[in-house]
Amino acid sequence: MEEYLTPDSPTLQKVINVIPFLYDFFDDDVSFAVTDRTKYLFNRGKGTLNIKSELGLEVPKGGAAYVALSTGEFCCRKVPATVYGFPFKSYAIPIKEDGQVVGCLLMAKNIAKSEEFTDICQNLNDRMENITGVTKTMADALENMVVANNEILDSTNKTVEAADSTTEILSFIQDVSTQTRLLGLNASIEAARAGDLGRGFAVVAQEIEKMSVSTTDSVIKSTEQLETLSTASREVQEQVSQSNETFTTQAGRIEEILAAITELNEKVLELNELVKYV
Numbered sequence: 001m002e003e004y005l006t007p008d009s010p011t012l013q014k015v016i017n018v019i020p021f022l023y024d025f026f027d028d029d030v031s032f033a034v035t036d037r038t039k040y041l042f043n044r045g046k047g048t049l050n051i052k053s054e055l056g057l058e059v060p061k062g063g064a065a066y067v068a069l070s071t072g073e074f075c076c077r078k079v080p081a082t083v084y085g086f087p088f089k090s091y092a093i094p095i096k097e098d099g100q101v102v103g104c105l106l107m108a109k110n111i112a113k114s115e116e117f118t119d120i121c122q123n124l125n126d127r128m129e130n131i132t133g134v135t136k137t138m139a140d141a142l143e144n145m146v147v148a149n150n151e152i153l154d155s156t157n158k159t160v161e162a163a164d165s166t167t168e169i170l171s172f173i174q175d176v177s178t179q180t181r182l183l184g185l186n187a188s189i190e191a192a193r194a195g196d197l198g199r200g201f202a203v204v205a206q207e208i209e210k211m212s213v214s215t216t217d218s219v220i221k222s223t224e225q226l227e228t229l230s231t232a233s234r235e236v237q238e239q240v241s242q243s244n245e246t247f248t249t250q251a252g253r254i255e256e257i258l259a260a261i262t263e264l265n266e267k268v269l270e271l272n273e274l275v276k277y278v
Contacts, residue, residue, distance in 0.1 A: 004034070004042040005055050011097040015105055016042045026109075033106040034095075035059050037069060041103070048086055049108050065104045068092035072101045078111070086112050121271050128265040135258045142251040146244060153240045159233045 007013055012034060019032045023046060031045025040057045044050070059065045064077040075092045088110045095103045 009102040012103045029110040031108040036103045064090040064092035068094045068104045139254045146247045149244045
């Protein structure tokens with residue numbers, strides 16, 4: 001049995017006698033101590049927590065043992081690494097005899113690994129938040145691109161419709177031009193029959209034919225240009241539709257990734273909370 005100060009309380013003596021058997025329950029570094037109402041009676045640990053406190057040393061005010069002795073209730077305090085070079089938790093259980101607090105059982109547990117794990121969880125959480133932010137930005141950008149593509153597609157559809165409508169108008173003008181040319185030809189024939197009396201009318205007939213030919217040429221050129229415009233617009237229409245499908249698919253996949261990241265982030269937060277109880 002380790003060295004200790006003999007307590008006045010038989011209950012404290014029994015606690016001190018049991019302590020040597022408690023170390024086998026812990027794989028990590030651990031330390032046990034027993035106090036009476038004012039001073040340390042027993043103190044022994046293993047590994048990093050084999051901190052030798054002088055027996056008979058007064059229980060420091062503000063510590064877990066002091067709180068447990070004063071209140072008669074369990075107390076847990078975290079001791080930062082700045083005190084002994086490593087962090088640990090101190091657990092204080094008041095020991096009562098005949099309903100009165102006669103002392104305190106202290107246990108200290110090294111929490112360096114759990115704090116290291118907490119730091120890892122926090123770093124992972126920070127990175128997950130960054131990834132989430134980047135993913136959301138990508139999703140928003142894709143959504144904006146889809147909106148822009150839809151606007152382009154709408155404009156292209158209107159251009160195609162306008163080109164088709166214009167083609168119909170030009171076709172009508174072409175029919176009118178053809179009829180006008182026939183009218184001019186008939187007028188020339190009638191002017192020839194009329195001889196000298198139809199000379200003035202013949203000039204008018206020739207001008208009508210020239211106008212008809214000129215109109216026909218213009219209609220042909222306009223039709224060719226409209227066909228080129230319509231073909232190009234339909235190609236743009238098809239490409240925009242295809243890119244829209246691609247963007248929509250990618251946006252869906254990014255949403256799935258974002259959901260998975262969010263779920264993973266929640267698990268990291270749960271782990272971080274669990275570590276607090278270690």
